[in-house]
Amino acid sequence: MTAAASDRRQFASDNYAGICPEAFAALAEANQGHEVSYGNDTWTEKASNLIREVFETDCEVFFVFNGTAANSLSLASLCQPYHSILCHEMAHVEVAECGAPEFFSNGAKVLLLSGAEGKVDPKSIERAVNKRTDIHYPKPGALSLTQATELGTVYSLEELRSLTEVARRFHLRVHMDGARFANAVVSLGVAPKEITWQSGVDVLCFGGTKNGIAVGEAVVFFNAQLGREFDYRCKQGGQLASKMRFLSAPWVGVLQDGAWLRHAKHANAMARRLGEKIRHVPGVEIAYGVQTNSVFAKLPAKVVDAMHQRGWKFYTHVGRTDEARLMCSWATTEQDVDDLARDLEREGR
Ligand SMILES: Cc1ncc(COP(=O)(O)O)c(C=O)c1O
DSSP states (O other), X not given: OOOOGGGSOOSXXXXXXXXXXXXXXXXXXXXXXXXXXXXXXXXXHHHHHHHHHHHTSOOEEEEESXXXXXXXXXXXXXXXXXXXXXXXXXXXXXXSSTTHXXXXXXXXXXXXXXXXXXXXXXXXXXXXXXXXXXXXXOEEEEEEEESSOTTSOOOOHHHHHHHHHHHHHTTOEEEEEETTHHHXXXXXXXOTTTTTGXXXXXXXXXOOGGGTOSSOEEEEESSGGGGTTXXXXXXXXXXXXXXXXXXXXXXXXXXXXXXXXXXXXXXXHHHXXXXXXXXXXXXXXXXXXXXXXXXXXEOOHHHHHHHHHTTOOOBSSSSSTTEEEEEOOTTOOHHHHHHHHHHHHHHHO
16 A cells, blocks of 8 residues: 555655654653753763764864855854865765855855766866966855765765865865765764875865764864854854754764764665666656666656655756756655655656
8 A cells, every 4th residue: 555645754855854762762861850051961061972983183173054054154163254165966965955155155256166976086176276366356265065966976085185185285275065975984984084184184064964963964074274253154154052952962863872874874775776666667767876876767757746646745846957857865765665656656757
């Protein structure tokens, strides 16, 4: 039996999933008694220390409400208003943040780079930087990389290092949008430090929301100088939570026993299962490597319509126009995957 459309777990976004048990338990525990406000509480201290343990370094940690704020405010810290921010043409900071990076940086211009599978081609950085060097062009100030990318692919360690080497050569700061950082870590099987500060990343927006936290992302500065007075930037940007413990406690919940990695591993495994199940359905073509928790599939328009009619929700506006994004989460079950695959098979025939 297919679950009724209303109580079905969907494939539109990992944001559709609820709060994971570990984060929920920590929230409940943090709800005991009173705590100091504005981030001077024991939960925030514990969460920050756990993040330092995860990255095996003494980084500066801040918690904000969402990914747009994390990206925009951290990019603003890396740039002057007359700078430009270089990112892939499909980057969230370009296509899904309503101009917030430009707004919060007081005018830094986002310049677009190209590259296959959602990944920046190092040569496109060189092209953008060398295009003009005169005073009339916004001076390139930062490179923003998304790991895992908007298309669910990941930069290998070598790819990352060659990109940050180019960035260093051109004196660009390196920002990483890690809304799905956990999915990238488990996909690559690396230590978090290897794909961040050891590879030349200055600041990471470490995503929690898509991996089981209710709300809140961590902004992690590996370059402490760049994180100076970031708390004031957060406050001015409306991102300093007074009851900060409710942003930070869930991080303690997911980090203290490795749940963040388990959940990401599970989400990636569900996407892999889905990719394998639908790969051979007539009319379906998997568009990119399934490396994390999403499957991008080219589907005939009539199949998209029929699947929507059956109550399935998924996005068709993230990749190319003929691609559906099927996104798994920590809460996706094998049964969910099998139900979706079975309906696709029926409609694809
Ligand atoms: C790559 C990427 N970065 C950042 C975000 C965070 O966005 P939000 O401001 O909705 O939390 C998202 C969410 O879709 C994303 O996919």
